[in-house]
Amino acid sequence: MKSNTFNYSLLAIGVAAVLGLSTAASAVETPTTTTGVDITNQATANYSVAGQAQPEAKSNIVKVSVSQQVSFSLTADNNDTAAPTNGVQGDNKNENIAVTPNGFVLFEHTLKNTGNTTDTYDITVGATDPKYTQNASTVTFTTYKADGTPITDRTNITLNYMENTLIPSTLEKGEYVKFTIRAKTSGNKGEETLPLQLSVTSRNLAGIAGATKTLINTDTSFTRLPTFGIVKTITNGLDLNDTTYQDTATYKVVVTNDGTNFSADATNITIEDVLPNGLVMAKELIASNITVSTGATKGTIASGSLGSQGFSITNVNLPIGQSITITFEVKQTGAVTITPTVAMGMINHVTVTDDLDEDAATTGDIVIDSTKTGSPENVSTFYPAANPEVNYVKGETPAKSGDDSTVPLLTIKRELTLTGVTTKEIAPVTGLTAADTAGQVTHSTVITNTGKDVEGSKPGELTFTITDNDGGVRDAINVVPGTVKVTYNPGGTGTGVTDATITPVNGIYDINTVLTAGIKAGGIVTITYNVSANDAPLFNPVTSTNDADATFEDTIVTLIPVAEGAPTPITVTDKTTVRGLVLVKKQALAVDCAATSTGIVGSFVTTDITGALPGQCIVYQIQARNTSTTAAGFPITSVTILDEFSKFAPNATYVIGSLADMDGAEIEGTDRVTTTLATLAAQGTATMQFKVKIKTGL
Numbered sequence: 001m002k003s004n005t006f007n008y009s010l011l012a013i014g015v016a017a018v019l020g021l022s023t024a025a026s027a028v029e030t031p032t033t034t035t036g037v038d039i040t041n042q043a044t045a046n047y048s049v050a051g052q053a054q055p056e057a058k059s060n061i062v063k064v065s066v067s068q069q070v071s072f073s074l075t076a077d078n079n080d081t082a083a084p085t086n087g088v089q090g091d092n093k094n095e096n097i098a099v100t101p102n103g104f105v106l107f108e109h110t111l112k113n114t115g116n117t118t119d120t121y122d123i124t125v126g127a128t129d130p131k132y133t134q135n136a137s138t139v140t141f142t143t144y145k146a147d148g149t150p151i152t153d154r155t156n157i158t159l160n161y162m163e164n165t166l167i168p169s170t171l172e173k174g175e176y177v178k179f180t181i182r183a184k185t186s187g188n189k190g191e192e193t194l195p196l197q198l199s200v201t202s203r204n205l206a207g208i209a210g211a212t213k214t215l216i217n218t219d220t221s222f223t224r225l226p227t228f229g230i231v232k233t234i235t236n237g238l239d240l241n242d243t244t245y246q247d248t249a250t251y252k253v254v255v256t257n258d259g260t261n262f263s264a265d266a267t268n269i270t271i272e273d274v275l276p277n278g279l280v281m282a283k284e285l286i287a288s289n290i291t292v293s294t295g296a297t298k299g300t301i302a303s304g305s306l307g308s309q310g311f312s313i314t315n316v317n318l319p320i321g322q323s324i325t326i327t328f329e330v331k332q333t334g335a336v337t338i339t340p341t342v343a344m345g346m347i348n349h350v351t352v353t354d355d356l357d358e359d360a361a362t363t364g365d366i367v368i369d370s371t372k373t374g375s376p377e378n379v380s381t382f383y384p385a386a387n388p389e390v391n392y393v394k395g396e397t398p399a400k401s402g403d404d405s406t407v408p409l410l411t412i413k414r415e416l417t418l419t420g421v422t423t424k425e426i427a428p429v430t431g432l433t434a435a436d437t438a439g440q441v442t443h444s445t446v447i448t449n450t451g452k453d454v455e456g457s458k459p460g461e462l463t464f465t466i467t468d469n470d471g472g473v474r475d476a477i478n479v480v481p482g483t484v485k486v487t488y489n490p491g492g493t494g495t496g497v498t499d500a501t502i503t504p505v506n507g508i509y510d511i512n513t514v515l516t517a518g519i520k521a522g523g524i525v526t527i528t529y530n531v532s533a534n535d536a537p538l539f540n541p542v543t544s545t546n547d548a549d550a551t552f553e554d555t556i557v558t559l560i561p562v563a564e565g566a567p568t569p570i571t572v573t574d575k576t577t578v579r580g581l582v583l584v585k586k587q588a589l590a591v592d593c594a595a596t597s598t599g600i601v602g603s604f605v606t607t608d609i610t611g612a613l614p615g616q617c618i619v620y621q622i623q624a625r626n627t628s629t630t631a632a633g634f635p636i637t638s639v640t641i642l643d644e645f646s647k648f649a650p651n652a653t654y655v656i657g658s659l660a661d662m663d664g665a666e667i668e669g670t671d672r673v674t675t676t677l678a679t680l681a682a683q684g685t686a687t688m689q690f691k692v693k694i695k696t697g698l
Contacts (some may be wrong), residue, residue, distance in 0.1 A: 028092050029073035029114060030212040033205060070115040070204045072171075074215040077108035077178075092215070096193065096222035098264065100356035101382045102364040105183050107219040111169070111200050112176035119204040123167045127196035136184035137161035146174025173254045185221065186364075190262035191384050192223045212538050225382055226266035226318065228352045228369040229258040230404040232273075233395065233566060235327075237410040240338055248282045249409065252568075253350050255316075256323040258401035262384075266318040269354040271299070271326070273312040276346045278336030279409070282329040285311045289327050295319040310348075325687075338409070346409040347393050351376065371406040395562035396460055397569070399506055407563065415451035416462075418559045420444055420526075425579045425632045426477070426681070427519040430538045434482030439529040443574040445557045447525040456511035457518030463510045463562050466529055469554045476536035477553035477576055483530035486514045491522040499528075509562075527557065536578045538627065545582050547627060552577040579628035581636055581680070588618035595657035614696040617655060621689045626680045633682030639664070641688045642674040648692050658691035 044058050078094040080087035087095040096107050099105035113119055125139060139161050143154035159167070161181065169177055183196060196219040205211040211506035234249035253273060257266050277282070286308040290313075299316035305328075316324055332338060338346070357367040370377040383389060383402060392398065395407035422443045430439030447464075449455050456462030466479050470619045480491045484504070488497040502516045511519065519525055531553070539549045555574045561567055586606050591599035593616075612618070622643060626636045641664075645654050659668045663686035664677035673686040 001102060010620060019202045028075055030071045030215060031334045032069050032071040033208055033211045034067055034069050068117050070117060070119060070202065072121065072202055073112045074113050074200045074217055074218045075110045077110055089177045092217050094219045096220055098224045099221040100225055100365055101188050101223055102186055103357040105185065105221040105363060107181040107183065107196065109198060109217055110176055110178050113173055114173040118170065118172045119202055120168055120170045122201045123169060124199045125161060125163065125165050126199060127163055129194040131185055131188045131194050132196060133184040133186045134161050134163055138182045139179060141177055141179045143177045144175065154294045170613050188223045189382055189384055190223050190225050194221045210523050222671065224262050224264035225356055225367065226264055226354060227258045227402040229256040229398055229402055230350050230352060230369060230371050231351055231398065232371060232406040233392050234407055234410040235568065240411050245332040245334050248331045250327060250329050253326040254323055255352055257318040257320055259321045262544055263320040265320055266354055267358060269316045269318065269352055270312065270314045271316055272310065272312045272351045273348060275330060275348045278333055278338055278346065279330045280307050280309055280333050281305045281311065282331040291325045293322040295322050296322040302563065324546060326502055340411055343409040343411050347406055349406055371404040372436050393444050395566055397463065397560045397562060407458050414561060414567060416455060416561060416567060417448045417450055418445060418561060418572050420446040420496045421572050421574060423575045423632060425577050425628050426531060426533045428533055428578055430532045430579050432532050432534055434480055437530060440532050441576060442528055442530050443555060445527045445572050447559060449519045449521055449523045451521060454518040454520055456515060459510060459512045461512065463508050463560045465558045467506055467556050476534050478532055479555060480530040480532045484509060485528050487526040488515055489524045490520050491524060494520060531555065531576045534579060538578055538580050538582060550577050579633055582625045586621045590619050590691055593617040593655055595655050612694060614694050617693045618652065619689060619691050621687060624680065624686045626682055626684045628682045630682045635682065636680040637678065639677040639680050639686060640674055641686065644672045652692040652694050655691035655693055661688040663687060
């Protein structure tokens with residue numbers, strides 16, 4: 001039978017009545033409901049012979065058993081398998097499908113008649129989050145035959161999305177409908193999750209008690225957009241004594257697509273910089289002035305920047321976590337008399353513009369981020385209100401993703417070095433606080449002021465951070481709060497400082513809080529800090545005993561100079577490796593079961609042994625090893641190696657007198673054997689060996 005065409009009339013019904021059915025389910029496919037009927041048939045014939053009517057002739061009876069199967073499926077087809085959602089494509093959920101603020105999101109679904117009879121389905125587009133704009137959203141359908149051929153008069157049919165709308169569709173066996181909901185969002189911000197629900201009800205199942213009549217799919221969109229971190233610094237100050245106005249100052253602009261939990265790649269963005277009065281571009285901005293990290297693009301530079309008050313770059317692409325660095329030179333025009341005081345007020349701002357969905361027809365989705373607070377910046381419209389952006393204008397280091405920073409015109413040059421990478425080894429368990437430092441290790445880093453100016457004499461001018469490679473989340477290996485100290489050697493006359501505790505604010509250590517007069521030219525500051533271990537695994541993976549797999553943590557000390565003449569932040573990376581006791585058990589078959597016999601069959605192995613027979617003996621060998629190195633390690637004390645008889649009972653028995661060890665004091669107990677050592681030196685080993693006899697009659 002040919003299927004009916006779509007009934008596209010929009011029959012308004014209450015969504016509560018449809019979605020609240022007690023028989024509704026959110027499975028991908030309904031269970032098959034089977035009903036049977038038998039069709040029988042018998043033929044008859046009437047005839048005459050020689051004009052005489054004969055008895056009616058009847059044929060044999062034939063029977064056909066008809067089995068009607070009713071079932072259907074409703075699947076969510078968006079590919080939501082990528083991290084962090086880790087969803088399942090083709091289940092009953094389209095989870096966290098990316099959408100831009102005020103943009104469109106597409107939800108894909110398939111309805112299929114998986115039974116063997118024609119059925120009519122009522123498709124209901126359910127209630128949505130208020131931030132979906134229904135009069136700008138649509139539902140598009142295409143119906144396919146069982147062989148995948150589109151049905152011509154039911155192809156690419158688009159309807160306006162109306163909440164609580166019911167759309168009937170009749171499908172023959174194997175036929176299916178693919179439909180796309182194109183939902184328009186409005187007023188949504190980064191990190192927001194917006195739900196939408198869809199249900200389908202089978203009319204053939206409506207009168208069957210206990211049958212699953214309705215399937216539900218749930219869609220959620222997750223609002224994503226780039227988070228731009230804009231940092232503008234000056235790497236070369238301007239010589240104000242140059243009356244020819246030919247000396248240049250060098251600016252560096254770094255725009256990063258900061259990683260957040262609602263990140264998205266940035267495509268075709270525009271970066272602009274407008275200089276303050278009194279400064280112009282000293283050189284034409286060209287491609288060699290721009291560097292990009294992996295996957296980012298340099299974009300297109302507008303021509304004619306030489307002598308102008310800034311530049312513009314379009315078509316820049318910044319994947320998540322990637323950056324573009326623009327270096328350019330400026331000089332004075334003479335129109336403004338620049339003094340050190342005036343220079344501190346000469347702040348120019350960088351602006352980044354991004355049309356989030358790259359569709360000029362979509363309104364309200366252009367994000368403008370600037371180092372300047374206020375118009376034209378509009379990031380507060382798009383970023384979560386709980387995490388507002390901060391714009392710094394004194395060269396401060398941004399405190400979090402999405403914060404921006406610029407700096408006044410600088411007229412001096414500063415130089416600093418950071419040296420002293422340290423490598424330490426730590427036991428799996430140590431004291432965890434500044435009051436309990438047992439077993440902790442201490443790293444040190446040296447700051448040297450190699451410039452001509454005092455560093456850190458003002459709050460925030462010279463800071464440093466100490467971070468590890470776990471992204472700031474406390475794990476098994478961590479910097480111990482309260483153990484960071486500063487020692488200052490002024491390098492000549494002046495007052496020094498020894499082991500002064502320095503306290504961070506929001507993870508940032510300010511040199512000025514300890515050295516209020518700053519670091520003199522030639523001065524040296526040594527930073528020390530402790531690292532602790534909280535039940536840290538020896539190896540990664542934990543099943544390894546290979547020293548190359550030893551667990552370690554990199555700790556990065558970053559020196560962050562800001563304000564006038566600030567050089568680029570510099571880092572050193574210290575390393576803390578977990579070392580401790582490794583226990584390796586090996587086994588071999590014995591030549592005999594004599595307690596004092598040392599002969600074995602083959603070699604000791606850590607792998608399984610097959611083919612052993614009842615009555616034979618197994619030799620167990622247990623080796624303890626101190627994995628710490630002789631250069632940076634530590635002794636291990638009070639070592640006890642034990643093996644309990646319950647580990648091999650009831651299939652084997654301990655051979656009395658077979659316990660032998662080569663390094664410690666052994667004890668043969670009634671339920672265990674042990675070996676003890678007072679000290680195991682770095683790289684030292686201790687071995688215990690004994691026999692068990694395999695029981696007969698197993």
